[in-house]
Amino acid sequence: MFRGGLDAEYMLNTRRGRILIENLTAYAFLGPAGCLIALFGLFPVAFAFFVSLHRWRRFPDEYIGLANYEKALGNLGYILFFWLSLLGFAATAMMARRLLKTLRRARWSAEWPALAAGAVSGFALLLTIDWFFKLIPVIMLIPRLVRGQDTSLALFMEKFGESFASSGVHEAGNAMLVGLLAAVVSLSIVLRRFRSDASGELIVFSAITTALSAGSAYLLQLTLQETELAIAQAREAGERLPVWSQLVFISAGIGMIAAAYVLFQRGIKALENRRFIFMIFSGLSLAVGGYLVMAEAPAALAAGDDDLLQGFWVTVMYAGGTVPVQLTIGLLLAYLLFQPIRFRAFFRMVYFIPYITPFVATSIVFRVIFDAGKTAPANRMLTLVGIEPQRWILERSSLGSLLGLPDFLAGPALALVVIMIYSTWTYIGYDAVIFLAGLGNIPGELYEAARIDGAGGWRIFRHITLPLLSPTIFFLSLVAIIGTFQAFTQIWILRTGAVGSKVNTASVYIFDELQNSNRYGYASSMAFVLFALILLMTLFQNRIMGRRVFYG
Amino acid sequence: MASAEISRLGVQKAPAEGPPKPLDWRRFGIYVVLFAGVLIAVGPFLWMISASFMTLSEVNLTRLLPEKLLWENYATALRRANFLDIELVSDPVTGVLQSFGVSGYIWNSVRITLITVVGSLLVCIPAAYAFARMRFVGRNFLFALFLSTMMIPGIVMLIPHLLTVIWLGRLSESLFGAAGAWFNNWPALTIPFFASVFNIFLLRQFFLQIPDDLWEAARIDGAGHPRFLVSVVLPLSKAPIMTIVTLGFIGSWNALMWPLLVTISDDWRPIAVGLSNFVTADTPGDLNLQMAASVITVIPILALYFVAQKQFTEGIAQTGIKS
Numbered sequence: 001m002f003r004g005g006l007d008a009e010y011m012l013n014t015r016r017g018r019i020l021i022e023n024l025t026a027y028a029f030l031g032p033a034g035c036l037i038a039l040f041g042l043f044p045v046a047f048a049f050f051v052s053l054h055r056w057r058r059f060p061d062e063y064i065g066l067a068n069y070e071k072a073l074g075n076l077g078y079i080l081f082f083w084l085s086l087l088g089f090a091a092t093a094m095m096a097r098r099l100l101k102t103l104r105r106a107r108w109s110a111e112w113p114a115l116a117a118g119a120v121s122g123f124a125l126l127l128t129i130d131w132f133f134k135l136i137p138v139i140m141l142i143p144r145l146v147r148g149q150d151t152s153l154a155l156f157m158e159k160f161g162e163s164f165a166s167s168g169v170h171e172a173g174n175a176m177l178v179g180l181l182a183a184v185v186s187l188s189i190v191l192r193r194f195r196s197d198a199s200g201e202l203i204v205f206s207a208i209t210t211a212l213s214a215g216s217a218y219l220l221q222l223t224l225q226e227t228e229l230a231i232a233q234a235r236e237a238g239e240r241l242p243v244w245s246q247l248v249f250i251s252a253g254i255g256m257i258a259a260a261y262v263l264f265q266r267g268i269k270a271l272e273n274r275r276f277i278f279m280i281f282s283g284l285s286l287a288v289g290g291y292l293v294m295a296e297a298p299a300a301l302a303a304g305d306d307d308l309l310q311g312f313w314v315t316v317m318y319a320g321g322t323v324p325v326q327l328t329i330g331l332l333l334a335y336l337l338f339q340p341i342r343f344r345a346f347f348r349m350v351y352f353i354p355y356i357t358p359f360v361a362t363s364i365v366f367r368v369i370f371d372a373g374k375t376a377p378a379n380r381m382l383t384l385v386g387i388e389p390q391r392w393i394l395e396r397s398s399l400g401s402l403l404g405l406p407d408f409l410a411g412p413a414l415a416l417v418v419i420m421i422y423s424t425w426t427y428i429g430y431d432a433v434i435f436l437a438g439l440g441n442i443p444g445e446l447y448e449a450a451r452i453d454g455a456g457g458w459r460i461f462r463h464i465t466l467p468l469l470s471p472t473i474f475f476l477s478l479v480a481i482i483g484t485f486q487a488f489t490q491i492w493i494l495r496t497g498a499v500g501s502k503v504n505t506a507s508v509y510i511f512d513e514l515q516n517s518n519r520y521g522y523a524s525s526m527a528f529v530l531f532a533l534i535l536l537m538t539l540f541q542n543r544i545m546g547r548r549v550f551y552g
Numbered sequence: 553m554a555s556a557e558i559s560r561l562g563v564q565k566a567p568a569e570g571p572p573k574p575l576d577w578r579r580f581g582i583y584v585v586l587f588a589g590v591l592i593a594v595g596p597f598l599w600m601i602s603a604s605f606m607t608l609s610e611v612n613l614t615r616l617l618p619e620k621l622l623w624e625n626y627a628t629a630l631r632r633a634n635f636l637d638i639e640l641v642s643d644p645v646t647g648v649l650q651s652f653g654v655s656g657y658i659w660n661s662v663r664i665t666l667i668t669v670v671g672s673l674l675v676c677i678p679a680a681y682a683f684a685r686m687r688f689v690g691r692n693f694l695f696a697l698f699l700s701t702m703m704i705p706g707i708v709m710l711i712p713h714l715l716t717v718i719w720l721g722r723l724s725e726s727l728f729g730a731a732g733a734w735f736n737n738w739p740a741l742t743i744p745f746f747a748s749v750f751n752i753f754l755l756r757q758f759f760l761q762i763p764d765d766l767w768e769a770a771r772i773d774g775a776g777h778p779r780f781l782v783s784v785v786l787p788l789s790k791a792p793i794m795t796i797v798t799l800g801f802i803g804s805w806n807a808l809m810w811p812l813l814v815t816i817s818d819d820w821r822p823i824a825v826g827l828s829n830f831v832t833a834d835t836p837g838d839l840n841l842q843m844a845a846s847v848i849t850v851i852p853i854l855a856l857y858f859v860a861q862k863q864f865t866e867g868i869a870q871t872g873i874k875s
Contacts, residue, residue: 019687025777026688033679034694036747041701044712051711140715143722156726333589336582349861350590353597356857358806360824361846364831365600368611368839377599377614429593486705489808493828507707511809520711527708534705 048524050133056521059144060137066226068525074303078230079247080532081223088216095212099205106198113194117186118206124179125211131172138163242299249296256289308526311506312533317412318505319484321420322427327476329424330431331469335461337432338439348436351429363422363493367393370418370494393418394498413502419494423487431476438472439465478541485534506530597850604843611839622840629844633657633830634818657818657826658848664741664822665804669797671746676796679747680755681781685767695756698749706809713744714813740814741822745803751796758792759785798860805853823849 052068055061069077103111142159163169190199227243234241260282267278301309337347354362369377370392379389395414412420442465450460487505495503504512507530514523603611604625606618630636636656642648682688683695721734734740762785770780808824815821827849831842 022686022777023688026682026686026691029678029682029686029777030694032675033698033747033752036675036743037698037701037749039716040709040713040744040747041704041749042697044709044716045704047712047715048708051715140719143719146722146726153726156723333586336586339579339582341579341582341586347586347590351593353854353857354593356802357597357850357853358802358824358827360806360808360827361849362596364827364842364846365596367831368603368842369596369599371839373612375613380614425592425596428589482705486707489806489824492808493831507705510707511710514711515813520715524708524711527705527711531705531708535703538703 046129046133047136049528050136051521052525052528054137054521056524057518058520060140061521064521065222065229068522069529070230070303071522072305072308072526072529073301075241075243075246075300076250076297076304077529078223078227078243079250079300080529081219081226082247083251084532085216085219085223088212088219092209092212092216095205095209099202099209102198102201102205106196106202110194110196111198111202113186113190114196114199114202115206117183117190118203119210120179120186121183121203122207122210122214124176124183125207126214127172127176127179131169131176134169134172135163138166138169246296246300249292250300253289253292253296256285256292258289260286260289305526307501307504307509308506308529310501311504311509314412314416314503315485315505315507318416318420318423318487319481321412321417322423322484323477323480326424326427326431326480327473330428330476331435331473333428333432334435334439335465337436348433351432353429354426355430359426359489360493362426363490366418366422366425366490367494370421390414393494393496396499396502413499415495415499416503419490419503422490422494423484426490427480427483431480434476435469435472438469442468474541478538481537481541482534485530600843600850601847603840604847606840606843608838608840611843625840625844626848629830629841629848630656632841633826633845635823635826635845635848655818657821657823658852660818660820660826661805661823664738664820665801667738667742668745668804669800671742672748672751672800673793673796675746676748676751676755677786678781680752681759681777681785683752684756684759685762685785686777698752702749710809710813713810717744717814735814736816736820738820741807741811741820744810754792754795755789758789762788794860798856801856802853805849 051060053063053065055064055067066077066081069081071077073080099115103115139160142156142163145159146155164173187203190203231241231243263278263282263285267275267282270278333351337344371378372391372394373379374383374389376392378392382389391414393415398413399411399417446464446468447460450464455463484505486507488508488511491503491505491508495508501509506526510523510526510530513519513526599616602617605621605623606615606625607622610618634656636654636658638654683691717734717740721732721737721740724732724734724739734743766784767780770784775783804822806824807822808828811822811825812828815825818826827845830845
């Protein structure tokens with residue numbers, strides 16, 4: 001490539017030189033952002049997983065496998081990892097299919113070097129990751145080693161250098177170097193000798209497939225090993241750990257619930273006389289699947305962390321109590337704003353205010369409004385309409401039990417209801433503004449046509465506005481649900497000592513665990529479970545709701 | 553999907569139905585509901601302002617208006633909550649100003665905001681430009697990789713960020729001495745937020761719309777990419793930059809979880825943490841002072857909102873998130 005030397009004339013006057021310069025400039029432009037994103041965006045995910053496999057309080061401690069997950073979720077922790085490794089294999093299979101598709105267009109005899117080079121690069125990547133994560137715990141100890149001593153660069157660098165040479169890291173480093181060398185050699189041979197149009201794609205796909213399959217195999221092996229270990233330990237203590245049966249039953253249960261959904265969908269589309277059969281099977285499948293999950297899940301979760309499970313339950317109640325309400329009111333306001341009225345800009349501006357003002361400040365106002373005092377604003381209003389004053393943010397008892405409902409219908413603590421009211425108040429304006437934009441995108445001719453056909457206000461809303469607004473509804477509900485999983489500030493401010501953990505969502509509980517007890521490993525494992533849940537929910541919502549969305 | 557909605561948000565006109573007709577009952581009902589909405593939206597603010605001027609017993613009895621405006625509440629809140637402290641030292645003989653010191657949570661938040669926004673622009677503008685207007689190997693892959701980091705919930709990142717920041721801080725301390733610390737200092741509060749994927753995305757979308765003719769003309773005149781970026785693209789990009797500045801401002805002003813973890817003293821503690829501590833720990837009973845402190849916190853954001861309303865609405869609609 002550099003036959004003409006690196007002189008400026010060559011670089012500026014040939015096509016290759018210009019492309020090279022453009023590439024180098026682009027990487028220079030991307031450099032700072034890329035490094036920071038790698039450090040604070042990509043690396044943290046792997047790092048969090050790594051931390052979650054250890055006992056880790058401020059500084060790395062011993063490797064404990066999936067024990068943190070077992071502590072958080074009981075046996076379900078192991079089951080979750082089985083599913084995860086299966087998911088990994090599914091991703092591998094998808095990648096392999098793409099690889100085969102590309103390969104079908106090319107000749108196998110000409111392309112096998114590219115495949116081999118890709119596989120070698122994939123292995124080199126894995127070896128690099130392995131080395132890196134062997135290095136991390138050693139490096140992470142440096143701040144403790146140099147603590148108290150004279151912090152000089154020389155000392156830090158000395159320890160830094162020593163960590164590369166420490167046992168384990170050194171061997172992994174050598175393996176990585178060999179791997180990288182092999183990758184470079186094989187890649188350059190392919191690119192010089194066996195180059196074709198498909199080689200680039202094949203190398204990338206093959207590398208990814210190799211890395212994915214090895215990663216999934218590692219996950220599966222980790223899960224199997226940890227499960228066996230846990231079962232053996234239980235046996236020694238004279239107990240039985242029914243992970244396997246639980247895995248089978250719960251997976252079967254969830255599979256049947258999914259099958260029920262598919263059958264239901266088929267049934268809706270089927271002919272009238274067949275629909276009945278589909279519905280019966282759907283119902284049966286749902287009942288059996290539901291029974292299996294209901295029967296097995298509590299036992300699988302029994303050894304889990306009750307506070308975390310309560311955190312998930314609080315999150316679910318919180319989402320269920322805020323998202324539908326705020327979307328409905330937001331849509332109503334947007335619909336009204338869309339009518340031919342004056343002061344539209346004024347209304348829009350005002351409705352947005354609760355959303356843009358700092359959550360800390362407005363939460364404090366709500367803290368005062370919903371104070372437990374008999375003359376606090378909320379209680380004043382209750383007294384006005386003849387209801388007993390409530391203890392609001394100090395109330396542990398649930399809304400339902402205050403109304404005299406039995407326990408299982410009780411629902412959220414009154415203190416959580418205050419937080420829900422606060423959230424709804426904050427997000428209505430935001431939802432309304434975005435709905436308003438969505439309404440503006442619906443072409444006016446449709447309304448006119450409907451009116452000519454004699455449709456009334458409600459029917460126009462039901463059959464034109466709502467379907468055409470479905471992308472906006474979908475977007476807002478996704479944002480709102482993810483928002484409830486991430487909610488922190490309002491709970492931090494509005495919770496009181498009196499209600500204890502009754503208002504802690506999962507993420508608030510994780511934060512507490514991190515800040516008060518410094519259990520980094522355990523907190524990481526819980527954060528990871530939360531991450532998996534959010535991911536699953538997003539996928540689910542995409543499939544279920546995404547299908548109903550009408551994109552016009 | 554979101555971006556299609558947004559482009560209309562700021563410029564939305566009334567639906568073409570002609571001028572409003574004289575008042576009828578239906579429309580009257582609409583106004584009633586809308587004004588009720590206004591009352592609910594701003595009611596808590598109005599009472600907050602009113603309560604911030606009251607005596608404690610007036611707040612406890614939920615008076616609507618204070619008997620007398622107690623401006624002292626603000627002075628007390630500013631002092632007790634350590635919000636803002638300006639120290640002017642002048643020479644006792646000549647009266648010439650000798651030194652001048654500002655401290656307090658508001659000042660901290662302002663400093664944090666400035667560093668974050670400037671750093672973020674410096675990092676994100678070239679990256680967005682490269683994604684929008686340059687061709688290089690792996691462009692789409694890198695862009696997808698960047699975007700995928702937006703899906704990761706903050707709580708997962710919290711611990712790795714903390715560990716990374718502590719480690720880098722120790723390294724930088726051994727390089728620069730105590731001033732180089734990251735923990736409980738500005739780097740921990742700002743540097744992790746420099747490379748905002750959202751900012752890169754926003755800028756890239758804008759840079760894509762700049763006509764190619766401009767680039768051709770600049771290239772014929774002998775300008776390369778850096779020159780084109782600085783003298784043509786940036787002057788055209790005031791709108792997205794303003795959006796980033798305003799959103800960065802609210803983001804820093806709101807930040808609570810991360811600063812709670814990485815600040816242990818008042819030197820760099822931002823206003824949200826300060827206010828939260830003031831309310832939950834320092835003054836459990838002084839509701840009037842709490843209200844005054846909240847008003848002080850809200851005012852800068854509201855002022856910015858009224859000035860740069862368009863940037864707020866568009867920016868937030870594009871992110872779907874506030875901070």
